[in-house]
Every structure is written in structure tokens, then in C-alpha cells.
Amino acid sequence: MRITCIGGGPAGLYFALLMKRQNPAHEVTVLERNRAGDTFGWGVVFSDQTLAALREADPETADQILQSFNHWDDIAVHIDGRTLVSGGHGFCGIGRRKLLDILRERCAALGVQIRYETDVADDAHIDADLIIAADGLNSRLRQKYAATYQPDIDLRQCRFVWLGTTKLFDAFTFDFQKTEWGWFQAHAYRFDDTHSTFIVEAPEQVWRDAGLEAMSKEDGIAFCERLFSKVLDGHPLISNSAHLRGSAQWIRFPRVVCKRWVHYREPLDHRVAVSVPRGELEGSGRPVASHNGRAPVVLMGDAAHTAHFSIGSGTKLALEDAIALARDIERHGGGVDSLPAALDEYEATRSIEVLRIQNAARNSTEWFENVERHARLAPEQFAYSLLTRSQRISHENLRLRDARYVGDFEAWLARRSGLDQSAPPMFTPFTLRGVTLKNRVVVSPMAQYSCEDGQPADYHLTHLGARAAGGAGLVFAEMTCVSPDARITPGCPGLWNDEQAAGWRRIVDHVHRHTSAKIAMQLGHAGAKGSTRVAWDGIDQPLEDGNWPLISASPQQYLDGVSQWSREMARADMARVTADFVAATRRAAEAGFDWLELHCAHGYLLSSFLSPLTNRRADAYGGSLENRLRYPLEVFAAMRAVWPAQRPMSVRISAHDWVPGGTTPEDAVAMAEAFKAAGADLIDVSSGQVSKQERPTYGRMWQTPFSESVRNRAGIATIAVGAISEADHVNSIIASGRADLCAIARPHLANPAWTLTEAARIGYLAGPGLDWPKQYLSGKSQMEREFERQRAMGGQGTAAQDQANRALGV
Template identity: 65%
Template structure:
């Protein structure tokens, strides 16, 4: 083939040398607008895993790169005058210029034609079978064929500057500094024998408030030197962009996502690669990694399938998913750094842990593999703090009291974060795992029976600290289906009391009830008979914040709730609250999510009222807050109350995570103890982005911005997930739903799987505990 690579960065050069190595008959040209061996930037970072990929693709290049790398294992975090070190991370740094020199030399060695100082205005001037558009962030080719590539380019919120220093750092260093203007952070790593990259970053508004927009380059650098004097130890900062004025050296990161990576000029494909196709934030050091691995994968696809169209299809299938995963992780990391102030109320150990796990790719158990001592120390700190907050003896004191002889000179066993206690008002939960409320559609006229006793009783025996009953309806016309449980008649209270008494008498779990009103989503069939489909007969009238059909053209039409309706429904919630207390429930949750009645008031998608209960977010929350306040007044002061919200409608014009923080603040002011952070199910137009722990970022924002306890929900299915969430302070509790449907003893099982043996089991099940621990131990 005749191959032309437009752009002589890592992607174009590496693809050229791999294809030339694969078939010396290929005629390959790399065209670069800069001078030979010219480049910009300081150092780039690879993980040990990326080095392995390079070694497999071309050992000679990998050997040259590895010989020039500065390698380190530790990450140092400097925050509030303290340093936290975590090891075992395996990173390498190399000067960007030296990396390109190696790739250029290898290309020349293999016979690739390198053309410099040539600005390509139209790639069609070259006769080629394949064109690689590796022309960087500001790709002209991507812009020219934007209709084909469908790029989304988002300028992010922070300003940052790439600098260098002769100070040598023996760890990947992150330093955080508070100023009168706001927080700044530095990303620092050594990349050769005597030079380190020093990136300084801060939100746009802080950058402006500090006056950096008006400073010269020299003044900006001096500002950074003063700010990070503790890290620099008298060394100077250097710029390699002397041609730029002060404000121009501070840039914003462009997040680039393209819908397609291939444009066809007749029979010639033009393939985006590297930064032209996608970017990943520098905080996880993956821009160059993505570029090189693009080149590896496309070359591999040509080796497996020489036919052009088939090779490009294979490339798209293989690469798109991996790029999306890494871009999602990079986005998580980027957003953490954009919002550092959100986490600065944390104590130093938790702040550092939160930073280390910010991308959600590095989990609790992965950290343990890298640095067992660090995780052990952190677990001890976290457990001691939890014990102090709940007024319980520390794990160390318990171990010393139980086995004084063995304890002498030995470290006490650590407690994984998910198994630490947590106190809300007068209730102390034995651990951080909840069984989510999950509709079972098995009640008769609102009365729960033996099925619910077995269902909830089994899960209360299964190790979770708190078991939620499913949404329980405050009136007959508040039900989702005719098979939903109720709390609106004496027989309902008695039936619930039987279950609550069983839990209290036979387990050490607490039990909660979630009270709700279905609103426009009521009068439907059981899930397995057609979810959200209206009943074929015996329907009841529906009310909502505004007239609506949940399923357009299918559902019943709900009418707008009148003032009398609202008074009656509020009274129903209060009556149900009193009944829940009479039944003995430990915890009460108000359901304000998923498009049900109270949710319909909150979301602008379903609330078009023009009275005091419509319009602004505060007005839309007015009725749910009114109901909550009446319930809180009726519910015993020593018992907790939480509120479940939809923190994201996943529809343009609907509730956003920004709104969720405001909603949480309003409920906090009304006396709520915790916010249960779910999302969606308000509109069938929703387009959620699923993935493991996909709703946890909502809990993170609510907890750390609104300053109220948060419950994380959604695709949490391993102890590793829960431990990571709790340890990082992204939530205080984790609600686990579907895994508990499959395994009522999910919590006990996960304890055995991660080797945590001091968890209490029901005495009747102890033989199972011993066998399970032995099996997992093998």
C-alpha cells in the first residue's frame, strides 16, 4: 500500500514504523509541518502496562524507549501540610522530544520517508491507498470532514500551564495549595536524568481572580514558584513556550470525542488517529498511550486482514470500546481535579485516597495489590475514625481485649471500609451495606404476607446492616400496581409489624420502609405482565404535578393535582408515617424519584404548573418539602429519615446533577439525614450512560457539595466497589439491589470472598461460614 501519515506525532510515526516493519513493500510517508526533531511539551508518562504493549509490538523501539525512561513506583500527595505516599504504581516518564526522536530514528531505519516543514493544506494532493490523519488536537482534516467524523469538542473548566524544573522528584507528585483566590494543584513527574514536568492547574474563575490573565509570562512563572516553593526547594520553573504571552501559556483542555474515525475520499480512507480522534486528560497520562495503542491496533488489524474495508471495520470494533473506557476514566479524573474544592473538607488520608481512586479504574483491591501496607494503614485509620464517630471501641482495642497474648507486638486485623459502623441519629448500623427497596408485586390488597416475611427476613439474615422494604404506598390510589404493599389500613400495619418483629428478634439488621405515591405511573400491571402498561380493567384515577401520560399514547392520563388533592395526599403520608412507627420500622425514606408523584413536582419535564408549586426549582420542590416536613414532625426524632431523588433525568431540559445538589440542600434544611441518589425513570426519552457504579458520581456530589449523608446506588455488585466508594468518601452507605435478589446473603458472601472473617453470621449458619471461607481461601 501507499500510506501517507499527516502529522509526525507519536501516532503517525509509530503506525508508519509498524506497517513498514510488517511489510517493507509498503510505501509510507510521514508529513510534519515542524522542523526535524522539533517538538513542544516536556515529558510524557506511560504505565508499565503500556510499556508491555510497546515491547510486544516492536521490541527494538521499546528497548530504546525503556533505556531512556525515568521509572518510579510511588505517588506522593501533598495536602494541608502533610504528605501521603502510596507505592506500587509503576509509571515511566520520558521527554516528549526524546520519544519523537526515537520514533523518527526507527522510521528512518526501516525506510519510512519523513518529510518536515511541510504544511499540508489538502491531503488529496498525495497519491495514497490510506491516509492517516494524525495532525493533533487542532486537526485540519477533522475540521474539513466534520460531517463525517462528527466531532464533539468541549473546552473544559480549568486553566493549566506546562512548565519544567531541574528539581528531581522520586515519585509522581501531586501538590494542592489553597490561596485567597481558591485552590491550585500541581502535577509533577521526573522524565529524564535532570528534568521534571511541572503542570500547574486551577479552575478558570480562580485563575482570573488571582490576576493571572493579566500577568506576563515571567510574572506567571514567578507566581507559581512562590505558590509551590515547598516542592521546588529553591529550583526555578522553566517554560519552553517563550513565544507566548503570559495568559496564552495558560490553556484549557479540549475533550474530543468523534462519532466516526474514518472518512472516505472516494476509495481512499482517511483515518483519524491520536489526539485528532480523541483526547484523554493529562491527569491519567493517557494521550500518548492512546495514540500509540491506536497505531498498534490498526497495524494488527491489517496484519490479520489485509483487505482495506475489513481491516478498518475490525479496527473500529476492537478499538472503540477500549478508547471509550479510557476516556470515561479520564473524564472522571479530570472532573475530580476541576472540583478539588469539593473534597477539601476531607481529612488528609481520605483526600489522598479519593485522589488516588478518582478515575474509578483504580479500586480498593487494586490499591491493595500495589501497596498492601498503604491500604492496611488506611483501613486502620478509617475504622478507628468510624469507631470514634459511633462511640464504639476501635478494632485495635477489640483485638487486644479478645486475644491479649496474640495481640502483643502484632498488628490488629483491619476492617474493610464497607464493614465499619455508621450512625444516623439514634441508629447505629453495623456496616455500610443496605438492601435496596425492590418492588416485588406480591401483596394482596396492600397486605404483605409470608412471601415478604421470607424475602425480607432472608436478606436481614444475609449480613446487610439495613434492609429496605419496597416502595410502600400511602393510599390505595397511590399504588403502582394492585399488588403493591400499602400503609393505609390497620391490617397493613399489623402485617408489617410481623415482619419487623421477625427482623428485630432474629437478626442484627435494621429495617426501613420507603413511603411513596405512584402518581402518573400508577394503575399498571405487575412488571412481568408488562412493565408500566396500564391495567386492562379496574383502573383508578391518577394525579400528577401536571397533566401527563408516562407512556405517550399508552398510559392513562393523569390530571393535575389540586390544592385539595395535595392536602389529602400530605395527610396520607403523615398517617402512613405514624403507622410505620407503630409497626416498629427503624428508618423511613420518602420516595421523590423515578417519576412518581413527588418526583413529578421536582422535574421540569413533568411540572408545568404556573402556581407556587411550579417554575423555579425551589417552587417545584415546595410540595415535596411540605410533605417531608409534615412526616418529619410525625416521625420520632431519634429515628433517621432519608429521601430518594432522581439526581439526573438523563433528558435535555430535565434535572441535572447540579440541580441534585440544590435539591439535597433543600431537604437537608428541612431535616433530612441522607439523600438516596438514584436517577432516571422520569421520562421514556431518557438516555442514561450505564456502567459499573454509574450513579455513584451523583452521591459524591451530594455528599461533598451539599454536606449531607449520601447513599450510592446503581450497579454496585462487588465488595471492591463498595469499599472503594465508602473509603473515598463518595458516599456514606451503599445500597445493593439486584445482587441481593440473586443472593440474599450477598454481604456475607462478599466478606468471605475478600477474606474478612470477623463478620458475624447467624449462629444457625456458622457451618456455612467456615466452609465458604475455606473455599474462598483456596
């Protein structure tokens, strides 16, 4: 094949040498607009996994790179005069110029043609079977074929400057400095025998308020030297960007995502020889015989994607792109005819892997954009939160890397929870008002649609009793309705009469008599989402007969053209519904529930007031968020007034409607602050289900960032929900201060004893927060032995997973 790589950075050079090594008959050319030796940036970072991939792809190049690497295992976090260190992370640094020298020399040895000072403004005159667009972040080819690639570029909120220093760091170092304008942070690591990379970062507003926008480059560097003087130990900061002036050095990180990575050009007209203008292909000027085919132009490296430097380098991703494409080409035969199949595989598999890394990078980026709220945590928890910020490095993964660090942290966290012995974070106690939960696991309120006339009976006794015996600290009853017309379906439970209260009392007594769990009541009103069939007969579908009238903040149909229309609540309706909530609250207290939650989420009645998508009122209950909060707060205050003072009350909210114009995470913080002021003890942070137009971004622990934002900005306890399915998830969330409790839904449907099972899975056999029903103890040892056997057999798999996770950065 004739292969042309546009861009002589790591992606273009490494792919060129891999293809030439794969088949010396390939004609491989690299076109680079800069001079040999020109480079930007200081050092780059690779994980141990990337190094292993380099060794497999080309041992000769890998050996040269390894000889020039500086390796470290530790991460050091400096904040508030404290230094906290975690080990076992396995990263390496190398100077960017040194890396490019190695790649250039290897290309030359294999016979790759490299043309410097060759600025390719357009690919129209390039005749090749395969064109690699490795022309960087501001790729002109990506822009030219944007209709195919469909790039999405998001400028992030922080400004950063990439500097160097002669201070040699022994660990990957994060240094955080609070100023009168806000927080600045430095990311520093050694990459050769004389220099370290030193990246300084701050939110845009902090950067502006500090005056850096108006400073010269020299003054900006002097500012950073003073700010980070302690960690720099008298060493200077250095810029290698002589061509940049003033604030041009400070940039915002652009996150680049492309929907497609491959574009097929239309065939050139082979009947016409085209001379290449000197400005576009310097040093050629000869007629080019065009390739009579649709040559693919393939994005690689920063042209295709970016991932924030806080989880590793773009160079790492670029080299892995090159390895993946070279592998796929070889797998499919290595020739022109098999290119389409190889490129299909490259685009399909590599783009998915990169997207996973970009998702982790997004979490990491947002963490650094919000240091202000994380800094409210104690230094120990702040450092732990930093280490796990991507949500791809978990509690047990940290234990594999540095068991001593995790053990010390668990002991610190246990002491803060009042324990005199260590325990995994999920098994530490939690107290609100006069109620103490034995651990941090919550059985979510999950609709069962199994009542007649709202009456809880044997089914609910069995369902809730089994889960209370299964080890969780708190068990929620499903949303219970305050009146017959408040139900979602005819199968929903109620608390509008004394007979129902007696049924609930029987269940509460059972839980208290036979388990150490606490039990919570969640009260709600379906609003416009009521009068529907039970889920297995058609979720959200209206009843075929027997419908009841619906009310909501404003008239709406939940399912356009399908659902019943609700009518707008009048003041008399509001008074009646408030009274219904108060009466149900009294009955819940009399039934003995330990905890009460008001449901203001998921598009139900009170949620319909909160969301601008469903509240279009023109009175004092519509318009601004303050007005939209008015009625839910009135209901809450009325309930709090009759609910026993020693028992906690929480509120469930939808923190994000996932629809333009709907509730945002910023709104969620304001809602939490308002409910906190009204006497709420905790916010149960969910999202969505307000509009069928929603487009959520799903993933592991996908709603946890909303909980973290509410908890650490509003200063109120939270429950995290959403795809939390392992003890490792719960431990990571609680330990990092992202939530105080974790609600587990579907896993508890599949396994009522989820908490006991997960304790055995992680090897927590006895201790605080864990108590097996004495009737089940004979099954405990058998389960523990089985998990111990699985851990022994799966040791290699665990290590492999650890190695894979390291690729995702610090």
C-alpha cells in the same frame, strides 16, 4: 502499500516504523509541518502495560525507549501541610523530544521517508493506498471530513499550563495549594536526569480571579513559582513555548470523541495529473498519478481522541493506536485488498477500548475540576479519593499495589468509625441519630408486586427476612403506598390501614428477633405512574380494567398515547395526600421500623413536583426550584413531626433527569440542602425514570458521582446506588467519601446473602460488621475454602487485571 502519515508526532512516526518493519516493501512517508527537533510539552508518561506492548510490537524501539525512561512506583499527595504516599503504581516518564528522536532514528533505519516543513493543508493531492491523519488535536483532516467522523469536542472547566522544572521528583507528585481565589493543583513527575514536567491547573474562575488572564507569560510563571515554592524547593519553572504570550499559555483541555475513525475518499480523477502546490506539499511540485480507488483516511492519536493528562498521556494512547492498526492490518493479510476488513476491526475494537479510557478520564477530569469539595475531606481520605478517582482503580487493586498503604488507611477509617480494630470500609459501622448500622451495605427497596389489597404477608416475611439474615446492615421494604390510589400496581404494599400495619409489625419483629440488621420503611405515592400492571404482565402498561384516577403536579401521560392522563393536584388533594403520609408514618413508627424514607424520585408523585419536565404549575408550587420543592418539603416536615426523634429519616431523589430541561446534578445539591434544612438525615441519591425521553450514561457505579456531589457539597450523608455489585465497589465508594452507604439491588435478588458471600470472596472471615446466623455457620467455612481455592488458582488472572488497570493511569 503506499502509506502516507500526515503528522510526525508519536502516532505518525510509530505507525510508520511498524508498517515498514512489518513489510519493507511498503512505501511509507511521514509529512511533518514543523522542523526536525521542534516539540511542545515536556515529559510524557507511560504505564508498565504500555511498555510491555511496545516491547512486543518492536523490541528495538522499546529497548531504546527503556534506556531513557525514569521509572517510579510512588504517588505522593501534598495537601494541608501533609504528604501521603502510596506505592506500587509502576509508571515511567520520558522527555517528549527524546522519544521523538528515538522514533525518527528508528524510522530512518527502516527506510521510512520523513519530510519536514511540509504543511498539508489538504489531502486532495496525496496519492496513497492508506492515509493516516495523525495531525493532532486541531486536525484539519478531521475537520474536512467531519460529516464522516462526527467529532464531539468538549472544552473542560479548568485552565492548565504545561511547564518544566529542574527539581527532580522521586514520585509522581500532586501538590494542592489553597489561595484566596480557590484551589490550584500541580501534577509533577521526573522524565530525565535534569528535568521534571510541572503542570499547573485551576478552575477557570479561580484562574481569572487570580489575575492570570491578564498576566504576561513571565509574570504567570513567577506566580506559580511563589505558589508552589515549597514543593519546588527553590528550583525555577521553565516554559518551552517561546512563541506563546500571556494567557495563551493557559488552555482548557479539549476532550475529543469521534463516532467514526475511518473516511473513504472518493477516487481521484486518474485522467488528470495534478501538480501539488508548494504551500501544501513543500518540496514536491511534481505531477502525482492518482490512486484509482477510495483511499481511506484514518484518524490516529489526538486527531481521533483525547484523554485528560491526569490519567496518563495522549502519547500513550497514540502509540497504542499505532500498535492496534498495524496488528489488524497484518492479521488481515497486510495488503490493499484486505484494508477495509482491517480498518473495520481497528475502528470497532480500538474505539471501544479508547472510550473506556475516556470514561475513566472523564471521572478523573471532573475530580480535578472539583477539588474544592474534595478538600473538605480529611487528608487521608482526600488522597484515597484522588487515587481512586477514575473508578477504574479499586480498593483491592490498591491493596495489590501497596498493601501497607491500604492497611494503614483501613485502620484510620476504622478508628474514625469508633472501632478499635481494622475492618474493610464496607464493614465499618454507621450511626444516624439513635440508630447504628453494623455495616455500610443496604438492601435496596425493590418492588415485588406480591400483595393483595396492600397487605404484606408470608411472601414479604420470607423475602425481607432472608435478606436481613444475609449480612446487610439495613434492609429496605419496597416503596409502600399511603393510600389505595397511591399504588403503582394492584400488587403494591400499603400502610393505609391498621391491618397492614400489623402485617408489617410481624415482619419487623422477625427481622429484629432473628438478625442484627435494621429495617427501613420507604413511603411513596405513584402519582401519574400508577394504575399499571405488575411488571411481568407489562411494565408501565395501564390496567386493562379497574383503573383508578391519577394525580400529579401537572397533567401528564408517562407513556405518550398509552398511559392514563393524570390531573393536576388541587390544594385539597395536597392536604389529603399529606394527611395520608402522616398517617402512614405513624403506623410505620408503631410497627417498629428503625428508619423511614420519603420517596421523591423516579417520576412518582412528589418527584413530579421537583422536575421541571413534569411540573408546569403556575401557582406557588411551580416555576422556580424553590417553588417546586415547596410541596415535597411540606410533606416531609409533616412526617418528620410525627416520626420518633431518635430514628433517622432519609429522602430519595432523582439527581438527574437525563433529559434537556430536566433536573440537573446542580439542582440535586439544592434539593439536598433544602431537605437537610427541613430535618433530613440522609439523601438516597438515584437518577432518571422521570421521562421516557431519558438518555442515561450507564456504566459501573454510574450514579455514584451524584452521591459524591450531594454528600460533599451539601454536607449531608448519602446512599449511593446504581450498578454497585462487588465488595470492591462498596469499599472504594465508602473509603473515598463518595457515599456513606451503598444500596445493592439486583445482586440481592440473585443472592440474599450477598454481603456474607462478598466477605468470604475478599477473605474477610471475622470481625466487625460481619455476623453469620448461627444456623448457617456450617456453610461459612465451606464457602471460605472455595473462595480461597479460587484466589489461589486465579492469582495470575488477578495480576493480569492489576497490570491492565495500571494502563488507565494514576
